[in-house]
Each structure stands twice: as structure tokens, then as C-alpha cells.
Amino acid sequence: MNRNTTILLFAVLAAFATASAQDKMTLMPTWMPQAQFAGYYVALEKGFYADEGIDLTIEHMGVNSSKPGIERIGSGEVDVIISHPIQALMAREYGTKVKNVLQITQNTGMMIVSHQKLDGPQSLNGQTIGRWKSGFSEICELYCLANNLDVKWIPFLNGINLFISGAIDATVVMSYNEYYLLLEAIGDIPEENTIKFSGSGYDIPEDGVYVTEDYLKKYPDRVDRFCRATVKGWQYCIDHREESLDIVMQYVNRVGVRTNRFHQSLMLNEMINMLRTPLTGATDYSPIPRDKYDILVSMLLQTNYISEPVSYKDFVR
Amino acid sequence: MKPSMSFAKRLALSLIGTTAILFLAAISAVGIVSYTFAYKSAIKETSALFENSLLEIEKMLTYVESSTDGNAWLSEQFSDNEAAMLDVVGNLIKSDTNIVSCAIGFDAYGVWENTMFYCPTAILEPDGNILVEVKGSEDYDYLTMDWFQIPKLLGKPYWSDPSYDNDRLIASYSRPLYRHDGSFLGVIKADIDLDWLTDMIQSVRPYDNSYTILAGRNGSYISHIDSRKIMSETVFTESLEAGDTKAVKAIQHMMSGQKGILKARRKGFKGFIVYGPLSNGWTGALVCTLKDVFSRAKRMSTISFLIAVMGLLLLYLNDRKIIERQAQPITELAYSALNISQGKFKARIPEVKSEDELRHLHDSLRYLESSIDQYITELRTTTASNERYESELNVASTIQMQMLPNNFPKFGDIDLYATLHPAKEVGGDLYDFFLEGRELYFAVGDVSGKGVPAALYMAITRSSFRFIAKMGFSPESIVSRLNDAFCDGNDSGMFVTLFAGSINIDTLEMKFCNAGHNPILIVNPDGSTRYFHAKPNLAAGLFKEFPYQGESLQLEKGTRLLIYTDGVSEAENQSKELYGEDRLEQFAQNSNPQDSSEEFINGLTASIKAFTLNNPQNDDITIMSIKL
CATH class of the missing domain: 3.60.40.10 (PPM-type phosphatase domain)
Incomplete structure (x- = not known):
């Protein structure tokens, strides 16, 4: 073996070593590709995950799987999921112990939109209200329970057609998605026909990054690196909205999601707004505040969504 | 000094200027009339064409509705007979070529106490075979699907807004089923392939750049000339993005289930939109640009204008020639006057045969010439006489001075x-x-x-x-x-x-x-x-x-x-x-x-x-x- 061959062999081995040094991770957001997940797409496309030694794969609900991430993470099909605190707490009931390792949005995008003017919670009494079959609207349900409202919940798969057709009186929407879908469907939405939970006592932060307790115990550093790259990705979205939107549209078009750039731009802007901490206005990815967490757990216990309390320490890293 | 324009040119231009104004006024009047006529005709013709297209769609929708409704009683009657139900859905597909799939979704535990999902389904496969099966599971939860829930909640038949099913744009007609006691039993639905519909509606193009759009209740484009917009954008997207609240209001009116004509004028588009509703809640619209509508009138106006310009040019050349010919004696008389002024009193004065102002000018010039000639003759005589007198005076002066002693x-x-x-x-x-x-x-x-x-x-x-x-x-x-x-x-x-x-x-x-x-x-x-x-x-x-x-x-x-x-x-x-x-x-x-x-x-x-x-x-x- 001459000297040159030796150098070449070392070079190949070094390259292999570098490639294999990348930790494979699979992330599953809560829904199909859209600007709600812009930060992760951007971090992946701009190489922030790779810089942290992570080889990330993103699997979407409705594209790669019909099952939601919360159902797949327990069996280890995916490593990281994006979920809401309520979903994560409720998953514990079925033995899936996930932990919040990074809180992305700092408030809720949950809203109720009605055909009629809404003047306080009592306006919803006796109404039929649409909600997602897959969950995420528990806040609204807790709100109605707390106000002793007699509401008929109509679960639906997705979209706004149930509401548009007039089959239901009101519907649960997300401020960054269905609200804009509705706006694009009917031209304008009178503010008086809506209830916003953001800023209210039900303002529980939503999208956060979750891993199982086992995964965190096993790969604490990997999770740290993942979180760092994700924060960097979102920060890039804040600083480069048009470029981030381009990346979102690539993801959207790749799987043929029926949407448009205008809708995604509205969604991205609203998501960026939701990154801000309500009290300080800073974008610091603070964990869910203790007081809000305690209220949430107590509400979930009272309404039997969960059967046992979960300590803040067990839930938030 | 800058040489001025010739008299003939000036007069001809002045005449042409007046004529041109008259021509322009006439062309403008004709233009206004033809443009108005073209616009009114276009509205009338496109409205008729558009309504015919809507009627075609209505016909097809009604056919699908009849076929489905016709099978409803069977479903209500023999709901617990699975084979019969599969026959119903199979026959429904066969009965109407527009139907590509159909299903009868029964309410949860609606037929059997222990069966939550029960949905006999028939699908027309690409090879023409009809696949019949009973569907319904946690993975195919039709109970929460729009086609099931909406007619159930509304208590009446419903045409769904279109959606994509395996890259095929479909829309569903679904009708609620009821038991004898009036309680809700389930929903029968038929899916139609909308590809033929979008093809048909896009063929409705009275003008080169006109196009037809079809939008669902939720505003999504079902059919649009730009296929990328189908099911991706709504009729409001563009106006909302532009912040054009006026346009949003106009579109809201368009989508409100009324017939009408909307005059639209926005960046890059000037034209009108003929719109009207379908009985299933969808809205159709035919978009026409003024450029197309007025193209014939514009062509006619352009031709008229060119003819007018050519006519004016010919008229100018002809007028100028006539005026030059008529003004020729004036030029000659002017030369004669110049000659006379230079002392050529015998210069030829051109003959003028007409009995008009020119003749008067000619006679005056002739009289002037003879008067000057006579005056000059007299002046010469007088001058000669004066010269002689002066000469004599000089002699006399000399003599007189010599008479005085100068020594x-x-x-x-x-x-x-x-x-x-x-x-x-x-x-x-x-x-x-x-x-x-x-x-x-x-x-x-x-x-x-x-x-x-x-x-x-x-x-x-x-x-x-x-x-x-x-x-x-x-x-x-x-x-x-x-x-x-x-x-x-x-x-x-x-x-x-x-x-x-x-x-x-x-x-x-x-x-x-x-x-x-x-x-x-x-x-x-x-x-x-x-x-x-x-x-x-x-x-x-x-x-x-x-x-x-x-x-x-x-x-x-x-x-x-x-x-x-x-x-x-x-x-x-x-x-x-x-x-x-x-x-x-x-x-x-x-x-x-x-x-x-x-x-x-x-x-x-x-x-x-x-x-x-x-x-x-x-x-x-x-x-x-x-x-x-």
C-alpha cells in the first residue's frame, strides 16, 4: 500500500465517519405541510439540523401516515412530534409519556366563529359547534363546560364546509389556518361573530416539541441540538419571511396540498405573532408558564380528560 | 426671415383642418355608437350563452339527483340486506354515466346495534369494472365526512363543494334517508367526475380571451382557465391579497346566489363578468375583456380612421392643386407688378378671362401700369425742361456775376x-x-x-x-x-x-x-x-x-x-x-x-x-x- 492509497483510504473513512456521525431523527408535525411548520422546514433546508449533526426526516399526517404523531411516538415510529400540551397530557392516559422539550407558540390560535353575533359565552348556548375529530379543540370544550353551556359538538375531519353549508351554527377554527380559509371563502368575517381565546384565561400555548421520556433520557444532547436548530429555523423565518415562504411552498407543492401562497403568507405571519410571549412580547421560546399549566391540569382533571395529575417537572423538561 | 408657407398650401391646410375636424367628429360619433352597440350586444350574447351553459350543467345535476333519489326508497326499505344494498349502489353507477362512485352511509349503529360503520359502496374503476364493497371503519370514518354530516344536519339533499379524490376532482350529491318513523337512517350519495364539467365550461368562450369560472359555496375555484387556481384559490384570494375591499364586496354579491353583470376595472383587466347561480349553490361566471368585445368595433374604427386619413391626404393634394391653378394668375400678376416696380412698364400682364376679383385685380394693375407709364413720360419731359432751365439759369448767373465788377x-x-x-x-x-x-x-x-x-x-x-x-x-x-x-x-x-x-x-x-x-x-x-x-x-x-x-x-x-x-x-x-x-x-x-x-x-x-x-x-x- 503506497502513501497515496493510504491517504485516500483515510479520506474515505473520514467521510463515512462524518456521515454516520449524523443522528437520524424523524419529526412528525400535527398536520399536512403548511406554514404552521415553517421553522422546521427552514431549519432543515438551511442545514441548521445538519449543522447540529442531525439527519432529520419530516413525516406529515395525511401524507406519510394516517395516524397522528401522538399515537406513533409511543411505539418509536417517530422520534419527535409537534403537539399541544392537552394532547400530550392526555396521551399519558394511554401510556405515552411525552415531555415538552421546547415550547414554540406562546399563546393559543383557537377561535370560535359563528354565523351570528357572539355576545359572551351564553350566545353559544344550545348551538351546534363543529370541532376537529382529531382533537385540538379541547380548550373550547373546557370553555363551554366552565360556562355550563349546552352545546352540541359536531366532529368533522377538516375544513370549513360544514360551517359554510349552514349545517352548524358555529365552528372551531385556528387563527392561522381555518380562520383565513373562512375569510377566503366568504370575503370578510365580522369580528363580533368571533370569540378569541388568545389573551383570555384559556390562552394555553399550543405548538411545542415533544419527545418521550425514554428518548430524552437516552439522547438528551441530541434533543438539545434538535431544539437549537429548530429555534434557529424559526428565527430565520422571522428575519427572512419571503424566503421562508418559498420553502413552505416547496413543501406544500411537493405533496400537492391545495392552497395558495397568500394563505400561507397569512399563516406564517400569524405563527410569527404567536411566537411572542404575551407579557413581554419577546420571542424567547419560554416553556409553558407554571400557573397556566396548573390551571390546565386542574381543568382536565375536573372534566375527566385526565385521571391523574401530572407534575410540571414531569411534563416540562 | 423664415420663408412662409405658400398661399395654396396654407389655404389647402386650412380647408383640410376644418374637414379633418368634421371627419373626426363623424368618426367619433360612429365610434361611440358602434362601441355602445358592441357592448350591449356582447352583454346580451354572452348572457344568453352563459345561461345556456348553466342550463346544461343543471340538466346533468338534475339527472344525477333523479338517479340517486330514485334509489333512496330501496335503501330505506332494505337497509339490513347487505346484498341488496350492494346491488343498489352498483345499479346506481350503471344508471348514470356521470356517476363515478356512490355509497349509502348508514348512521352509527343505525341498522345493527353492534355495527358502527356500515357503508355499501360502488366504485367505477378505470377499466370500466364496478367494484362493490361494504366500507366504513375508524380509518374510513364517513360519519364525520361532509357528504354524510351536512345532509344529515340540514335534513335535506346537499351538493358538496368539490374535492380531490385520487387526483380526480369530484363532487357529491347526497340525500338523507329516513326510517318509517321519520328518524334519521343514513345518507345516499353519488359522486360525479367534474373533469368533463370543467372541460365543457371552459369551452364556453365567446371571445379569444374570455373564460368561464365555476366556484363552490366555499369560494374555491372548481373550474378556472388557470388550472393552478382550481381548489387552491378562492374567488376572494386575489382581491384580499390586493386589499381591494370594493372588489370583495362585488364578489360577495356575485356569490350571493343572484344573477347579474359586474363591470370590472382593475389593474390589467377591463371588462365585465356575467354571473349566476346553480341550483346546488355553486356560482358560475363568464369573464369577458373589453379588448375582445371592442376588437371588431376597434378594427372598424381603425379602418374608418385610415380611410379618413387617406381621404384627407388626397383631398389636400387635390385642393392644393386646384388652389395653385386658381391662384396662378395672382402669381403672374405679382410678377408683373414686380416688373413694373422695376421700371419695366411694358411688362406683359397676363390675361384674365374670368369676370371676377382676379379680373378686377388685373384691370387695376393694367391701369396702374399705364398711369405710371404716363406719369413717367411726363416726368421725363418736365425733368428735361427743368434741366434746360437750370442750365440757362447757370448761364444767366454767370452773366449776372460777370456784369458786376470783379476787379x-x-x-x-x-x-x-x-x-x-x-x-x-x-x-x-x-x-x-x-x-x-x-x-x-x-x-x-x-x-x-x-x-x-x-x-x-x-x-x-x-x-x-x-x-x-x-x-x-x-x-x-x-x-x-x-x-x-x-x-x-x-x-x-x-x-x-x-x-x-x-x-x-x-x-x-x-x-x-x-x-x-x-x-x-x-x-x-x-x-x-x-x-x-x-x-x-x-x-x-x-x-x-x-x-x-x-x-x-x-x-x-x-x-x-x-x-x-x-x-x-x-x-x-x-x-x-x-x-x-x-x-x-x-x-x-x-x-x-x-x-x-x-x-x-x-x-x-x-x-x-x-x-x-x-x-x-x-x-x-x-x-x-x-x-x-
Whole structure:
């Protein structure tokens, strides 16, 4: 073996070593590709995950799987999921112990939109209200329970057609998605026909990054690196909205999601707004505040969504 | 100077300008009418076309509705017979070529207590086979799907907004099913492939750039010329993005289930939209651009305009030619006038045969030509005559001047010098002197009037003075005789002022007679001066036998006598001031007493000239200086 061959062999081995040094991770957001997940797409496309030694794969609900991430993470099909605190707490009931390792949005995008003017919670009494079959609207349900409202919940798969057709009186929407879908469907939405939970006592932060307790115990550093790259990705979205939107549209078009750039731009802007901490206005990815967490757990216990309390320490890293 | 436009060009342009305005007004009026007509026709035609297309769709929808409704009672009757239900869905597909799949979704536990999902389904496969099966599971939860839930909740049939199913755009008609007791049993639905619908609706294109859109209740495009917008954008997306609230309002009205026409004018689009609803809640619209609608009218207007421009050009060329031809005599007459002005009085004046303004101009020019010719002929004669007269006058002037003594010898110690400057060729002033024995006779006179008559009179006066004086008479006798002689046959009433005298060259006694003449100026040897006013006699030639009185004066040696005519004292400058006796006396006082008579007279003449400068001389100037 001459000297040159030796150098070449070392070079190949070094390259292999570098490639294999990348930790494979699979992330599953809560829904199909859209600007709600812009930060992760951007971090992946701009190489922030790779810089942290992570080889990330993103699997979407409705594209790669019909099952939601919360159902797949327990069996280890995916490593990281994006979920809401309520979903994560409720998953514990079925033995899936996930932990919040990074809180992305700092408030809720949950809203109720009605055909009629809404003047306080009592306006919803006796109404039929649409909600997602897959969950995420528990806040609204807790709100109605707390106000002793007699509401008929109509679960639906997705979209706004149930509401548009007039089959239901009101519907649960997300401020960054269905609200804009509705706006694009009917031209304008009178503010008086809506209830916003953001800023209210039900303002529980939503999208956060979750891993199982086992995964965190096993790969604490990997999770740290993942979180760092994700924060960097979102920060890039804040600083480069048009470029981030381009990346979102690539993801959207790749799987043929029926949407448009205008809708995604509205969604991205609203998501960026939701990154801000309500009290300080800073974008610091603070964990869910203790007081809000305690209220949430107590509400979930009272309404039997969960059967046992979960300590803040067990839930938030 | 910039050469101006020719008369013909100017007139032609002016005519064309007026015609062009009229043409333009006519074309504009025709244009407005054709554009209005085109617009109204377009609205009418496209509305009719659009409504026909909607009717076509309605027909198909109704057919699907009938086929589905027709199978509803079977589903209600034999819901617990799975095989029968599969037959129903299989037959439903076969009954209508528009239907690509159908299903009967029964309510949860609606048929059997232990069966949550029960959904007999038939699907038309690409190879034409019909696949029938019972569907429904947690993974295919039709119970939460729109096609099931909406008719269930509404309690009436429902056409869903379109959706994609395996890259195929479908829409579903679903109808709720009820048991005998009226309770909800389930929903029967039929899916139709919308590809043919979008193809059909896109073929409705009355104009090159027109297109049809079809939108669902949720505003999503079901059909659009830009296929990327189908199910991706809604009718509001573009306006919301542009922040155009006016457009949003207009579209809301369009989507409200009413028929209408919307005039749209926004960036990059000007036109109208004919819109109307379908019975299933969808909205159709036919978009037409004004560019297309007006293309024919615009083409016609362009052609009319081009024809008008060509016509105007031809009219201009023709008009200009006609005007040039009509104006040709004017040009020729102008040349003739130019020739006449250059002295060619026999220049040809072009004939004008017409009896109009041109003929009048021609006649005037001809008259002008003959008048000028005649005038010039007369002028030539007069000029020749004047020249001859002038020549004769010059001769007369020479003769007259030669009649006056121009040799000034010394008479003893007496130095005599005289000059005469006539105001015209010939003058009426005179002077004379001669020595007869020891007496020096002299005279200075001024005949009334000027020119030839005065000159003749002067000649007579001078020769008569010389003739009479030589006979030894005293000055007053000489003047008396001259007066008598002049008065005889003096019908012209002329007269002469005369200062006549004689000086004894030994004794220096001067005898003299002043017949109405200026006073003489005496310059004493010491340089002092005085005017000597002699006895006032009348001028000679006025009254016969007038008793002229003579005088005598003993003069001193060295005295200078200055005898002059009124041409000296009345010499006038441009300010109408006279030289005057004071200025004359002043000159004499300032002069050198030793100066000879010639020097004195030259100095005086220069002084008068300096005073009058260029003012023309209006009287003869005669000066005689006698220095004793």
C-alpha cells in the first residue's frame, strides 16, 4: 500500500465517519405541510439540523401516515412530534409519556366563529359547534363546560364546509389556518361573530416539541441540538419571511396540498405573532408558564380528560 | 426671415383642418355608437350563452339527483340486506354515466346495534369494472365526512363543494334517508367526475380571451382557465391579497346566489363578468375583456380612421392643386407688378378671362401700369425742361456775376472790395463802382423779389446807375432819374432799395442818397463804429418824381464804410435767430482796423456762415467795404 492509497483510504473513512456521525431523527408535525411548520422546514433546508449533526426526516399526517404523531411516538415510529400540551397530557392516559422539550407558540390560535353575533359565552348556548375529530379543540370544550353551556359538538375531519353549508351554527377554527380559509371563502368575517381565546384565561400555548421520556433520557444532547436548530429555523423565518415562504411552498407543492401562497403568507405571519410571549412580547421560546399549566391540569382533571395529575417537572423538561 | 408657407398650401391646410375636424367628429360619433352597440350586444350574447351553459350543467345535476333519489326508497326499505344494498349502489353507477362512485352511509349503529360503520359502496374503476364493497371503519370514518354530516344536519339533499379524490376532482350529491318513523337512517350519495364539467365550461368562450369560472359555496375555484387556481384559490384570494375591499364586496354579491353583470376595472383587466347561480349553490361566471368585445368595433374604427386619413391626404393634394391653378394668375400678376416696380412698364400682364376679383385685380394693375407709364413720360419731359432751365439759369448767373465788377483796383488810397452771394442761381442784389474823374461812384442795391425777374431788374438798375452816374449827376439826381425811369411801365410793381454815393478821392467828401436801403456802418479809424441813418427816402420805382434828398458827409482817412443788403442783417440760423445789426457792429468792432476791405469782407462772410451754419441762405448777401 503506497502513501497515496493510504491517504485516500483515510479520506474515505473520514467521510463515512462524518456521515454516520449524523443522528437520524424523524419529526412528525400535527398536520399536512403548511406554514404552521415553517421553522422546521427552514431549519432543515438551511442545514441548521445538519449543522447540529442531525439527519432529520419530516413525516406529515395525511401524507406519510394516517395516524397522528401522538399515537406513533409511543411505539418509536417517530422520534419527535409537534403537539399541544392537552394532547400530550392526555396521551399519558394511554401510556405515552411525552415531555415538552421546547415550547414554540406562546399563546393559543383557537377561535370560535359563528354565523351570528357572539355576545359572551351564553350566545353559544344550545348551538351546534363543529370541532376537529382529531382533537385540538379541547380548550373550547373546557370553555363551554366552565360556562355550563349546552352545546352540541359536531366532529368533522377538516375544513370549513360544514360551517359554510349552514349545517352548524358555529365552528372551531385556528387563527392561522381555518380562520383565513373562512375569510377566503366568504370575503370578510365580522369580528363580533368571533370569540378569541388568545389573551383570555384559556390562552394555553399550543405548538411545542415533544419527545418521550425514554428518548430524552437516552439522547438528551441530541434533543438539545434538535431544539437549537429548530429555534434557529424559526428565527430565520422571522428575519427572512419571503424566503421562508418559498420553502413552505416547496413543501406544500411537493405533496400537492391545495392552497395558495397568500394563505400561507397569512399563516406564517400569524405563527410569527404567536411566537411572542404575551407579557413581554419577546420571542424567547419560554416553556409553558407554571400557573397556566396548573390551571390546565386542574381543568382536565375536573372534566375527566385526565385521571391523574401530572407534575410540571414531569411534563416540562 | 423664415420663408412662409405658400398661399395654396396654407389655404389647402386650412380647408383640410376644418374637414379633418368634421371627419373626426363623424368618426367619433360612429365610434361611440358602434362601441355602445358592441357592448350591449356582447352583454346580451354572452348572457344568453352563459345561461345556456348553466342550463346544461343543471340538466346533468338534475339527472344525477333523479338517479340517486330514485334509489333512496330501496335503501330505506332494505337497509339490513347487505346484498341488496350492494346491488343498489352498483345499479346506481350503471344508471348514470356521470356517476363515478356512490355509497349509502348508514348512521352509527343505525341498522345493527353492534355495527358502527356500515357503508355499501360502488366504485367505477378505470377499466370500466364496478367494484362493490361494504366500507366504513375508524380509518374510513364517513360519519364525520361532509357528504354524510351536512345532509344529515340540514335534513335535506346537499351538493358538496368539490374535492380531490385520487387526483380526480369530484363532487357529491347526497340525500338523507329516513326510517318509517321519520328518524334519521343514513345518507345516499353519488359522486360525479367534474373533469368533463370543467372541460365543457371552459369551452364556453365567446371571445379569444374570455373564460368561464365555476366556484363552490366555499369560494374555491372548481373550474378556472388557470388550472393552478382550481381548489387552491378562492374567488376572494386575489382581491384580499390586493386589499381591494370594493372588489370583495362585488364578489360577495356575485356569490350571493343572484344573477347579474359586474363591470370590472382593475389593474390589467377591463371588462365585465356575467354571473349566476346553480341550483346546488355553486356560482358560475363568464369573464369577458373589453379588448375582445371592442376588437371588431376597434378594427372598424381603425379602418374608418385610415380611410379618413387617406381621404384627407388626397383631398389636400387635390385642393392644393386646384388652389395653385386658381391662384396662378395672382402669381403672374405679382410678377408683373414686380416688373413694373422695376421700371419695366411694358411688362406683359397676363390675361384674365374670368369676370371676377382676379379680373378686377388685373384691370387695376393694367391701369396702374399705364398711369405710371404716363406719369413717367411726363416726368421725363418736365425733368428735361427743368434741366434746360437750370442750365440757362447757370448761364444767366454767370452773366449776372460777370456784369458786376470783379476787379478791385485802388482808387488813390481808397481800398474798395465787394461780394455778392445770390440765394438762388440768379439774384436781385447788385453793387457797382467806378471812378469818374476824381469821383468814385458806388452803389449797393436790393431789388424786390427774387429769381429771374429780380435779376433782370438788377441788370437794368446797375446799367442805368452806371449810365446816369457817368453823366455827372449827384447821387440824389441819379436815384431820382432811376426812380422815374423804373416807374415808367413798371406793371409788375417791382422796386429797388439803393444806396448810391460818390466819394471825392482827394477831399474824401461823400455825397450820397439812400433810397429805402439799410443804414450804412461807419467804422472810425480808432475802431469805433456807428450806424449812419441817412434821410429816409422811398425805394426807387414806387412813386414817380419822388423828391429824393441827398446828403453829404466829410469822411476822415482811415474810416471804413460798410454798405450791405438786408441779406446780412437778416441771415437766419436754424433757431430762426437773425444775424442782426448788433452782431454786425460787434464783428466790425472786433475786426482789425488795418484789415484790407477784402480781408474784412471775408472775415464777415465767415462770421455769417458760422452763425447760419447749414441753414439754407434765403436772401442774397451783398457786402461792400470802402476803406478810406
